[in-house]
Amino acid sequence: MKSYFITGTDTDIGKTCVVAGLARSLKQNQINVGVMKPYASGSKKNTKFRSTDVEILVDAAQVNDPEELLNPYFFSIPASPFSAAKKLGVHIDNNIVLERFKKLQHLHDMMLVEGIGGVLTPILANYYVIDLIKDMNLETIIVTSSKIGTVNHTLMTCKMCEKYNVTVRGLIINDHEPGYNTSDLKQDFEDLTGISVLGIIPHIDPFNIEILSQILSKKIDLKSLIRF
Numbered sequence: 001m002k003s004y005f006i007t008g009t010d011t012d013i014g015k016t017c018v019v020a021g022l023a024r025s026l027k028q029n030q031i032n033v034g035v036m037k038p039y040a041s042g043s044k045k046n047t048k049f050r051s052t053d054v055e056i057l058v059d060a061a062q063v064n065d066p067e068e069l070l071n072p073y074f075f076s077i078p079a080s081p082f083s084a085a086k087k088l089g090v091h092i093d094n095n096i097v098l099e100r101f102k103k104l105q106h107l108h109d110m111m112l113v114e115g116i117g118g119v120l121t122p123i124l125a126n127y128y129v130i131d132l133i134k135d136m137n138l139e140t141i142i143v144t145s146s147k148i149g150t151v152n153h154t155l156m157t158c159k160m161c162e163k164y165n166v167t168v169r170g171l172i173i174n175d176h177e178p179g180y181n182t183s184d185l186k187q188d189f190e191d192l193t194g195i196s197v198l199g200i201i202p203h204i205d206p207f208n209i210e211i212l213s214q215i216l217s218k219k220i221d222l223k224s225l226i227r228f
């Protein structure tokens with residue numbers, strides 16, 4: 001089965017929601033799906049895991065993997081790994097991330113990996129999220145929005161993937177905040193990039209992973225996503 005790296009055109013764009021929603025849908029289809037958030041940052045909440053994203057992903061996928069595999073690096077300040085590690089005096093060894101990803105791959109049939117920020121979020125000097133996607137040897141799914149400005153962000157993200165020879169499996173438009181008409185935007189994205197829009201997620205109020213999972217199951221061809 002195929003595994004995916006879910007990136008986004010920005011922070012707060014809906015990466016965690018998409019990974020959690022997809023994981024829940026796949027799990028309901030009896031797929032042994034694992035999740036990973038290699039690098040996370042933000043204020044530490046009083047939750048089971050240091051990162052709230054990890055908490056959401058684990059809850060959606062119903063996995064029992066140890067936190068050190070699920071989330072090798074957590075930084076308690078909301079910044080890129082590069083900047084946070086510098087401030088906190090942490091040495092980042094990306095090989096640890098790659099080894100732990102391999103371990104999770106052995107435990108699950110399919111992996112969904114959530115990035116941090118966007119493709120050019122720095123992890124080390126001269127090593128960005130896009131390098132990590134490449135080193136993990138994964139195809140990517142890009143979560144984007146319908147907000148004005150999204151075309152620029154989305155095209156830049158797709159161009160970077162092209163430059164790094166990272167295959168983009170598709171785009172997901174998260175219509176969480178008002179902006180463009182989503183059918184026009186879908187057509188524009190497809191015309192401009194040649195990449196398919198896999199689905200459009202509406203604003204869900206109140207937000208709930210179960211509802212998102214049902215929407216994704218209806219709108220996204222899960223069978224084609226898991227195929228080799």
Ligand SMILES: Nc1ncnc2c1ncn2[C@@H]1O[C@H](COP(=O)(O)OP(=O)(O)OP(=O)(O)O)[C@@H](O)[C@H]1O
Binds near residue numbers: 176
């Ligand atoms: N379609 C939606 N309807 C309602 N709320 C949404 C929707 N999509 C995302 N949200 C909310 O927007 C916020 C940001 O989403 P999310 O945490 O998935 O973004 P992210 O890209 O993972 O952010 P980060 O860069 O911090 O990892 C969350 O509070 C989430 O519940």
Ligand SMILES: [Mg+2]
Binds near residue numbers: 015114
């Ligand atoms: Mg997130």
